[in-house]
Amino acid sequence: MESIAGRKSALVWAVHISVLALVLLWVVPTFGLLVSSFRTGDQIASSGWWSALSTQEQSLSPIRVEGDEVQKDGAYVIEGTLFPRGASTVSAWGTSSRAIDAYVPGDTAELGDGQSLTLDDKGNYVLTSPTSLEGTRLPRIFATASQPPEFTLNNYQTVLFGQTTGTSIGRAFLNTATVSIPATIIPILIAAFAAYALAWMNFPGRALLVAAVVGLLVVPLQLALIPLLQFHNWIGIGKGYLGIWMAHTGFGLPLAIYLLRNYMVGLPRDIIENARVDGATEFQIFTRIILPLSFPALASFAIFQFLWTWNDLLVALVFLGTGDSQLVLTAALVNLLGSRGGDWEILAASAFVSIAVPLFVFFAMQKYLVRGLLAGSVK
Amino acid sequence: MADLKLTHVEKAYGEVKILKDINLDIKQGELIVFVGPSGCGKSTLLRMIAGLESITSGVLEIDGQRMNDVPPAERGIAMVFQSYALYPHMTVRDNMAFSLKIARKSPEEIDKAITRAAEILQLTPYLDRLPKALSGGQRQRVAIGRAIVRDPKVYLFDEPLSNLDAALRVATRIEIAQLKENMPESTMIYVTHDQVEAMTLASRIVVLTVGEGIGQVGTPLELYERPENEFVAQFIGSPAMNLLDGEIVQTGAETVVQIDGGGLARSTVPTESGDKGLKVRAGIRPEDFIPTDSDAIFSGEVEITEALGEVTQLYFRRNGSDHGLIAKLPGIHANLRRTTVSLTAAPEKVHLFHNGRSLLYR
Numbered sequence: 001m002e003s004i005a006g007r008k009s010a011l012v013w014a015v016h017i018s019v020l021a022l023v024l025l026w027v028v029p030t031f032g033l034l035v036s037s038f039r040t041g042d043q044i045a046s047s048g049w050w051s052a053l054s055t056q057e058q059s060l061s062p063i064r065v066e067g068d069e070v071q072k073d074g075a076y077v078i079e080g081t082l083f084p085r086g087a088s089t090v091s092a093w094g095t096s097s098r099a100i101d102a103y104v105p106g107d108t109a110e111l112g113d114g115q116s117l118t119l120d121d122k123g124n125y126v127l128t129s130p131t132s133l134e135g136t137r138l139p140r141i142f143a144t145a146s147q148p149p150e151f152t153l154n155n156y157q158t159v160l161f162g163q164t165t166g167t168s169i170g171r172a173f174l175n176t177a178t179v180s181i182p183a184t185i186i187p188i189l190i191a192a193f194a195a196y197a198l199a200w201m202n203f204p205g206r207a208l209l210v211a212a213v214v215g216l217l218v219v220p221l222q223l224a225l226i227p228l229l230q231f232h233n234w235i236g237i238g239k240g241y242l243g244i245w246m247a248h249t250g251f252g253l254p255l256a257i258y259l260l261r262n263y264m265v266g267l268p269r270d271i272i273e274n275a276r277v278d279g280a281t282e283f284q285i286f287t288r289i290i291l292p293l294s295f296p297a298l299a300s301f302a303i304f305q306f307l308w309t310w311n312d313l314l315v316a317l318v319f320l321g322t323g324d325s326q327l328v329l330t331a332a333l334v335n336l337l338g339s340r341g342g343d344w345e346i347l348a349a350s351a352f353v354s355i356a357v358p359l360f361v362f363f364a365m366q367k368y369l370v371r372g373l374l375a376g377s378v379k
Numbered sequence: 380m381a382d383l384k385l386t387h388v389e390k391a392y393g394e395v396k397i398l399k400d401i402n403l404d405i406k407q408g409e410l411i412v413f414v415g416p417s418g419c420g421k422s423t424l425l426r427m428i429a430g431l432e433s434i435t436s437g438v439l440e441i442d443g444q445r446m447n448d449v450p451p452a453e454r455g456i457a458m459v460f461q462s463y464a465l466y467p468h469m470t471v472r473d474n475m476a477f478s479l480k481i482a483r484k485s486p487e488e489i490d491k492a493i494t495r496a497a498e499i500l501q502l503t504p505y506l507d508r509l510p511k512a513l514s515g516g517q518r519q520r521v522a523i524g525r526a527i528v529r530d531p532k533v534y535l536f537d538e539p540l541s542n543l544d545a546a547l548r549v550a551t552r553i554e555i556a557q558l559k560e561n562m563p564e565s566t567m568i569y570v571t572h573d574q575v576e577a578m579t580l581a582s583r584i585v586v587l588t589v590g591e592g593i594g595q596v597g598t599p600l601e602l603y604e605r606p607e608n609e610f611v612a613q614f615i616g617s618p619a620m621n622l623l624d625g626e627i628v629q630t631g632a633e634t635v636v637q638i639d640g641g642g643l644a645r646s647t648v649p650t651e652s653g654d655k656g657l658k659v660r661a662g663i664r665p666e667d668f669i670p671t672d673s674d675a676i677f678s679g680e681v682e683i684t685e686a687l688g689e690v691t692q693l694y695f696r697r698n699g700s701d702h703g704l705i706a707k708l709p710g711i712h713a714n715l716r717r718t719t720v721s722l723t724a725a726p727e728k729v730h731l732f733h734n735g736r737s738l739l740y741r
Contacts, residue, residue, distance in 0.1 A: 268462060268464065270460040270461070270462045270463075270464035271464045271465075271466060271467075273431050273458075273460070273464070274458065274460060274464040274525075275466075275477070276431070276450075276451050276452070277429060277430075277431070277451045277452060277456065277457065277458050277478075278452065278477055278478035278481055278525075278529075279451075279452030279453075279478055279481045279482055280452075280477075280481050284481060288477075289466060292468045293467065293468060
């Protein structure tokens with residue numbers, strides 16, 4: 001008895017640890033992506049996302065002294081600050097990339113020609129020169145400063161509403177929605193009818209049809225891409241939204257019919273017969289009894305299909321054009337990787353925009369996802 | 380509320396005949412119970428009347444109209460299923476209203492019908508609940524209410540109580556009996572495998588055999604007192620009737636049978652002189668045995684006693700027979716175990732069968 005109980009608890013622990021590992025494996029990068037998408041490019045380049053909440057000491061990119069010169073005590077003076085928004089503390093600074101920590105705050109650097117530059121720990125600088133600085137190249141300051149945590153929405157501003165070609169994915173977001181939503185609804189409409197017929201209506205060849213649907217489940221999609229595109233061109237649809245809706249519908253139907261049929265077969269026969277005795281036609285039975293009772297399975301398939309079409313790249317590349325009006329999110333991300341591969345803040349924000357909708361769908365509908373997966377297996 | 384007539388009705392799945400030559404005449408206001416062992420097709424017969432199964436051959440008439448190919452909804456029947464078959468996503472009210480809405484009745488009419496049914500079945504407080512919030516007995520009542528609102532010609536009940544626990548079953552059985560009393564003109568057909576339900580509810584019982592058609596049709600007491608054949612004799616009554624092989628030794632108004640390996644059994648079943656020497660079986664119900672000191676029909680050692688309080692069941696083993704013999708004596712007799720007991724029975728309680736048929740009915 002004791003050994004059985006002991007083994008069971010070991011198994012429970014194994015399960016718990018595996019679940020924890022899976023959760024960490026998924027949550028850590030996603031959270032990192034989320035945090036990174038709110039940071040500036042400089043911050044991403046100099047420290048990891050896990051230090052985003054702490055004050056950091058980092059070497060800033062060189063800042064050129066600027067400002068209007070004023071005459072003071074016979075010298076020309078420019079005053080200004082490195083940190084217009086304040087709150088940073090300078091720990092060391094220099095005037096050349098070869099010696100970026102030559103001075104401590106408060107020191108005065110001699111720049112030659114009688115010019116001198118003073119920087120205090122708040123980042124305020126004073127440049128003094130015996131001659132006018134008008135028209136000369138002003139010195140640069142290489143500062144090492146501790147900066148407080150800072151988060152910005154600028155990245156999202158840029159990727160969603162920015163006007164720069166190649167960085168804005170707002171349009172692509174809408175395009176993806178234009179693809180996914182009809183590509184989810186159309187197959188469900190068709191599959192629900194088909195599933196009811198295959199589950200509850202008697203007609204010759206029903207078993208063969210079910211077998212054919214199961215057979216279609218294992219046909220790889222890549223096999224059909226090119227012939228299907230040729231067919232679309234031949235009937236005159238070409239590349240476009242209608243074509244990709246039809247393609248997604250076709251690729252999604254076998255699973256949809258199979259899943260829904262299995263669920264509907266499991267509904268109690270008595271209920272359907274009772275409805276028949278009550279005088280309901282097949283269509284009334286379908287709409288008033290079967291559909292409401294099949295809601296978990298419908299929702300579960302809708303989630304599957306929506307996530308799959310939202311994240312799809314392959315089918316979109318084949319069946320949609322590459323213009324701005326037809327570029328989907330995944331394709332836009334691929335383009336970004338090419339054109340803005342170094343701008344991690346842009347990439348992080350774009351990636352998060354693209355996974356935000358699937359995440360929301362998943363969390364909002366997760367109970368149906370599980371229920372639908374178990375459909376037919378547990379009575 | 381109508382007559383129902385089955386003429387030579389048969390049901391076959393491929394080569395296998397499930398129901399054979401069913402002839403039945405059901406009058407308005409009767410409560411007919413179909414009983415029979417599992418696999419006898421009693422539920423199938425009910426579903427054929429409902430229109431949920433096709434009729435292989437023969438004619439089904441309701442109110443003189445041939446109904447063989449009429450869809451279920453137009454036969455004027457309502458069915459109560461074993462599993463209740465409530466629509467789980469609809470409230471009690473919507474469940475009852477469903478058939479009326481399909482039939483496009485006016486909202487006032489629907490409301491009236493539901494109010495009436497809910498009052499009969501004491502469901503008024505539950506009208507806005509979903510079925511999952513009801514107990515088993517309440518669900519069963521909703522299922523019956525759904526039948527009542529349709530005001531059908533014939534009510535069909537398919538083992539309506541078999542999903543209920545024992546106490547609730549008795550209560551609901553009485554409710555159904557009261558329901559029938561409140562609606563004396565309605566015709567009901569009731570399928571069950573429970574003898575008590577059959578005996579208490581039925582105005583007539585139809586005993587179905589496996590593959591041999593109807594065993595007997597009659598009132599509960601007719602079936603109990605004058606079974607037509609061994610099958611009905613053994614099916615009605617619990618424990619089943621004892622059958623003892625023997626040979627007629629004296630004929631006339633009172634027949635005497637010499638029981639193989641036993642004594643003489645007297646029966647009031649009349650026989651003719653030509654019957655002398657006929658191999659027969661004497662059927663005696665366990666509750667009809669009386670302990671005796673002399674002229675025993677049977678005597679033997681008690682193997683097991685089951686004291687149920689009001690009665691004690693005695694199990695005997697018989698030499699040369701697979702079947703034991705059971706006697707049911709009033710009172711508590713646990714001390715009879717391993718003793719020898721002699722039994723006799725009143726002549727009017729002794730049934731005689733030849734080739735499975737009762738000698739009463741030849």
